[in-house]
Amino acid sequence: MTECRTCKSQRLYLFLELGDHPLANGFLRADQLAEPEARFPLDVHVCLDCGLIQVADQVPAEYFRHYVYIPSASDVMQEHFARLAEVIRDRLLGAPDALTIDIGCNDGLLLSFLQRDGARTLGIDPASNIAELARERGVEVVNEYFTPELARAVRAEHGPAAVVVTTNTFHHIGDLDPFTLGVAELLADDGVFVVEVPHALELVEQNEFDGVYHEHVSQHTVKSFVDHLRLFGLEVFDVERLDVHGGSMRVFARKSANGQEPGPVVREWLAEEDERGLFRAETYDRFRERVERNRDETLRILAELKQNGRRVAGYGASARGNTLLNYYDIGPDTLEYIVDRNPLKHGLFSPGMHIPVVGTERLEDDPPDDLLLVAWNFADEIMRQLDGFHRRGGRFILPIPEPRIA
Ligand code: ZN
Numbered sequence: 001m002t003e004c005r006t007c008k009s010q011r012l013y014l015f016l017e018l019g020d021h022p023l024a025n026g027f028l029r030a031d032q033l034a035e036p037e038a039r040f041p042l043d044v045h046v047c048l049d050c051g052l053i054q055v056a057d058q059v060p061a062e063y064f065r066h067y068v069y070i071p072s073a074s075d076v077m078q079e080h081f082a083r084l085a086e087v088i089r090d091r092l093l094g095a096p097d098a099l100t101i102d103i104g105c106n107d108g109l110l111l112s113f114l115q116r117d118g119a120r121t122l123g124i125d126p127a128s129n130i131a132e133l134a135r136e137r138g139v140e141v142v143n144e145y146f147t148p149e150l151a152r153a154v155r156a157e158h159g160p161a162a163v164v165v166t167t168n169t170f171h172h173i174g175d176l177d178p179f180t181l182g183v184a185e186l187l188a189d190d191g192v193f194v195v196e197v198p199h200a201l202e203l204v205e206q207n208e209f210d211g212v213y214h215e216h217v218s219q220h221t222v223k224s225f226v227d228h229l230r231l232f233g234l235e236v237f238d239v240e241r242l243d244v245h246g247g248s249m250r251v252f253a254r255k256s257a258n259g260q261e262p263g264p265v266v267r268e269w270l271a272e273e274d275e276r277g278l279f280r281a282e283t284y285d286r287f288r289e290r291v292e293r294n295r296d297e298t299l300r301i302l303a304e305l306k307q308n309g310r311r312v313a314g315y316g317a318s319a320r321g322n323t324l325l326n327y328y329d330i331g332p333d334t335l336e337y338i339v340d341r342n343p344l345k346h347g348l349f350s351p352g353m354h355i356p357v358v359g360t361e362r363l364e365d366d367p368p369d370d371l372l373l374v375a376w377n378f379a380d381e382i383m384r385q386l387d388g389f390h391r392r393g394g395r396f397i398l399p400i401p402e403p404r405i406a
Contacts, residue, residue: 001056004047005176005218006228011048015284016209016291018042018327023059024213024319027348027357037351042323044212050228051221051278053200057174059214074341076381078109080242081167084196084250085113088163092192093119098162101154101186103146103179104169108134115139122158124150151182160188167196171218180232184255193234193253195225201276202247204283206401208377209291209327210320221278222269225251226262236266295328297403302334305370305397312397313368314338315382316375317345317357324374324399326352335372339363363389370395 003010020039028037040058047054088100097120102111105123107130114121115138123141125131131141144150155161164183173179183193200219203211211219218224226236235256242248262270277283305312314321317340325331331353338350338357345357367389373379376398383396383406390396396406 001045001054004050004052004224005054005174006052006220006224007047007050008231009047009049012045012054013048013281013284014043014045015281016044016212016288018044018209018212018323021213021323021326022351024215024322024351026351027317027345028351028354029348033349033354039352040214042213042327044209046278046281046284047224048279048281050224050226051200051273052224053203053212053219055212055214055217057214057217059174074378074381076378081110082113084165084167084194085110085117087250088114088165088194089117089119092163092194094162099158099160100163100165101158101161103164103166103183104172105134105139105141106130106168108137108139108141110165110167111139112137122154124154146179146182148178148182148185151185155186160191161186162188162191163194164191165194165196170195171197171216171220174217176218176228177231180229180234184232184234187255189255191254193229195251195253196242196248197251199241199247199249200224201273201278204278204287205276206247207287207290207294208247208320208400209287210324210400213319213323215319220249221273222249222251222266223273223279225253226266226270229253230256235260235262237263238265239269294400294403298397298399299328299330301397301403301405302330302372306334310369311336312370312372313362314355314372314374315386316340316373316378317342317348317350318375320377321374322351322353325350325355329353330372331355336368337362338374339371367392367394369393370397372397372399374399376400 021042022037022039045054099120101122103124105125108123111121111123123134123139124146126145128143131143134141164186197220200221203219222239234253236253238252240250314335317338332355335355338355339360340357346359348357373396398404
């Protein structure tokens with residue numbers, strides 16, 4: 001990489017080399033296991049000017065046509081989108097016929113909550129299998145990649161948007177400029193752009209190296225938004241902290257009367273990011289040391305369980321989980337299978353390590369002794385659901401932020 005994806009600075013610092021990885025969402029069918037998998041280096045850089053953590057964008061765009069992450073499979077995400085719909089309705093939508101556009105609308109969960117309240121909505125998502133699910137919910141979806149040209153066409157047909165929202169999408173995008181240009185095209189003059197993404201501070205301080213992979217090409221700071229959006233005539237005016245996905249933020253931006261200084265809330269965030277060292281190389285050297293130590297400790301725990309004759313399985317066939325499994329080199333010898341609630345993944349195999357993915361009923365039919373919570377970011381929810389497993393003597397191994405057994 002030669003320049004920062006958001007602020008265009010060339011002060012990039014390479015601080016973590018995770019090796020060559022397959023696509024983190026590239027789950028395989030049994031008949032694909034013998035074929036070679038495409039692998040790409042996962043070299044992680046940080047921009048010392050805006051704090052954006054980034055890897056090169058190497059994934060063919062066509063890949064996103066079939067996307068298997070569905071937030072509705074999680075109770076936590078159901079609740080999360082219900083609350084985001086409230087924020088949009090109560091704080092941002094003035095007129096009753098105001099339009100909300102969700103870019104990367106996935107299965108339409110957020111928009112379905114808004115529609116229930118009578119709001120006008122439109123989803124945009126390139127993944128055809130998922131857009132179909134959204135339509136089944138009664139949500140209108142444009143099944144295309146989001147580009148400035150598409151933005152202009154949508155605006156001509158539906159009018160300007162009071163709210164453009166994008167959740168869990170912005171950090172997937174390699175070339176952000178056309179995306180942000182399109183958002184600016186869609187917004188009404190008094191419209192608001194709402195973005196939810198993981199915050200880099202959480203990633204760094206909680207040792208979440210697994211939040212970086214080829215589909216998550218960026219981890220944002222508030223500074224990265226302020227600097228990037230300014231290039232497109234937008235200003236960040238508010239930021240909220242969120243608990244989902246191991247620590248995220250909700251950024252609010254609007255068209256700016258050129259070159260305005262950020263308000264007090266945003267200034268506070270920028271000061272905090274500076275104080276926590278997000279613009280200093282040493283911070284990332286310490287991070288790498290902690291990540292390597294945690295890997296060694298997790299592998300030691302798993303080896304000890306194996307030695308004691310215990311059967312271990314994984315919980316959560318997530319993309320970030322695959323970064324962890326591939327970097328740690330944990331395969332089917334260690335984890336007999338990975339349990340996941342998303343039926344689209346059942347019968348498939350994890351990319352790279354080829355661990356079979358099965359439904360939760362397997363925990364009843366053929367229970368392991370212990371479970372590695374690959375989806376450690378949903379640990380509370382998972383451990384609550386698996387209370388019975390725990391009471392029968394099953395233990396949970398949590399790999400991040402520090403390896404521990406519960
Ligand atoms: Zn930057």
